[in-house]
Amino acid sequence: MPPDIGPELVVEYADRAGAADEAAAWAIVDDLLAGGLSTTLVFRDLLSAAQALVGQRWQRRDWTVQQEHAATAVTSRIIDRIAAQGPATVPHRGKVLVTVAEGEWHRVAAAMVSHALRLDGWEVEPVPPGTRPGQVASAIHESGPLAVLVSCALPALLPGARRLVVTAQDAGTPCLVGGRAFGSSDRRARRIGADGWASDIVTAAEVVAAHAGFAGPSERLEHASASDYSVVRGELGRLTAALQEVLPQGRDESGNGVLELALWLARSLLAALLCDDRSILDEDVGWVASRIGPAAVTELLAALHDGLPERAPIAREFVAGAA
């Protein structure tokens, strides 16, 4: 009977990783693997769960940026170690490209998926964060993968995932998505036009097997808020300038940049419009409120609302509703 991973173990692992104690963190992983737990389950139930916890702790400011970075660095190295230890597999199922949404730099999930797919017999070509979509297109044409996988952790970056969906499909290749940003159903994935959605690392291999092949060309998004998405995206420069005009530039006494937070909410609004899912904006508004207080948020949302064009009624409604 393989060992079970309970929430206490996840907390224990996250604490050790956050303290940059790689040896101690590895000891937990090593025990689980030695006890017969599969690599993908360790990825899903320990490492992914711990990364989610790390993100929450950072958001709630229970942890410093340093601790968050330390934990992520330890987990990255542990994934590499697991990959190096695993059996050498000969790819026999074709090639897939694994990358992250444009603007996304959380690469731990992509690293885990890559390794899980290699174990499953796929040849994985990794594309690092920061690669422009045009260069992803070149990579697709040059190596001809059977699928492109895009991972996204932050919901506000879903428009960056949409760009890669279009890039892949227009190059005749299915685009499959996964990651925390997509939530717990396939709804957001469908809204951005992805060919498939993996709910977690264990199902990723199944999703790839089911969808690998051909796709495209990409289709226009038809849902009502998608037109507001295009309008606001086109006006983002003007919206930025308007917010820069009315909001204070620097930071308050607890280190919060009001303008920074407002511009982040503008991106979050775009993601909400793209996915026709206002909970994306609501969640980020809640997080901002926890940092600067409800009064300041109301003011900030008013500025955002004022900066939106008349031609985007759903966007205005989303922002008004979040206040």
Added chain:
Amino acid sequence: MTSDTAWDAPLASVVEEAGIGVWRWDPATNTVEWDQRTEQLYGLEPGTFDGTMEAYLGMIHPDDVDDALELIQSVAATGGLYSIRHRIVWPDGAVRWIEGQGRIDVEPDGTPVRGLGIVYDVTERATLEHERDELRLREAAAVRASVESRDALDFLIRAADALAGSLNTSRVIERLAQVLTSGPADIAVVDVRLDEPIGWIATCTRNAANHAQAIHSGPASLMAGAAARLAVADTGADVADTADLLAVDAPELGKALAGVDAAAVDIVHEPLVSRGTTIGSLVAVRLVAPWSTEERSLLRAVARRAAVALNHALLYRDQSAVAAVFQRSMSPGDLPEIPGLDLGVLYRPATELVRLGGDLYDVFPSGRGSWTMAVGDVCGKGVHAAGHAGLTRAALRAAVQATSRADEALEVLNRTLLADSSRPMLTAVVASLGGCDSDGSRRVEVYCAGHPSPLVVRRDGLVEALEARGTMLGYADDAGFEGVATTLQPGDALVLFSDGVIDCRRGKDFFGVERLSEALSPVAGSSAEVMTSAVGAAMDAWTAEAPRDDIVLLAARVVDAA
């Protein structure tokens, strides 16, 4: 083209290989100087171009000459970069397409000072585009003619969509087999044998639910058995014969053929013809109902479209191969492995399609355990600047190794640039990292030439700028460089970066050194890769605007003694 400096040679060879001609215009004398390749591109014998503007204009196709002249005059009036595409007529009457990029520099008062540029032949591409347009028209006509057949129309649209996407040869071949069996064919074989490395066969069958399934695909040499026999099958008997062979090779195909009535099988061969050459064939097999006349013409339309798609893919393959060679010769490549030092780089050219830009970085040994790190920024962007960046990197390496001092090397580079007015100016920062001391520390000396000051990220999170002063290279001959030195303790890191990092924009705001320091401070002591990622992430979180300038950030961390 006359060669002014020794390091013109590598560029010249790359340019030569890529079939690029180079020209210069001297407004003072109103003479135009062409290299031999340019003469060759215009169908002239070497040395026969007389250098006059009139001679040049006289070679342009009569229908294109007015537009070309207008463009050149307007650029000559204001100065700047331009690109041009027109037809030319060779002395023997042949018509070719020429594309070129050029730059004309003018004085503030509008007097042109110099012009220079490159030209290359794009006849194949232009012809291909022409053929594609024609095909689209014909396809549109075919679509209109078969409007009563909804299925045929759907299929044609699907096929056109399917073949429009990929520029990868094997993917196009597989997609063709797949799209045929998702439409009218029970089995499709696509066999392309243009040359051995891309000989590729794909076969596909469809299942009872009319879905394409089971693609078998591979290099022709590996598919020599049953699939190759299918590719040349002429009769139903040939197809039925292959069933047993396929049962081993490709079970799904074998199953589809098992017990087939050979007399009922109908086979259509369509050659895949492009630019007058047969590059392969398409075999569409019907197991029961024979092909109708309409279906046969549909197959021909698809075959034509497929041949064009394949040709685009072949062209892309060849061009990206050339681009890759150019890129390898110009880009810095992988960072070296240095004992005791941990290196990382963030390199993001502003051009979205090519991973090349005017920013350069380099790390190389400079004797007695010491290493030189450099980041530079050539004025300009894109492939043109990348050419200069690649050469500058090589020249800087040579200068450091020859002088063994960073400041002297910068002076040498400055003189080299001043000696050749066609070279753009550049800013650079060069750091000399000394060998490891007994306590694990390393001494570092930094020189700047009109470049942002590098940062030192101390292990405890303190970020300091090393404010070395010096002038931009290729600007004035009295360049002076004042170095700044410090000691890096284990866990400390040195970060060199180009101005693309701090000039990253969000509306009217710049990212700036302060935000850069704030991004680096929390990851002090972490690996260089973590540091470069932290900066990339901070920039992307700060702005959603696409970068306008090339970005490079090079980090080196002194590793703890084990």
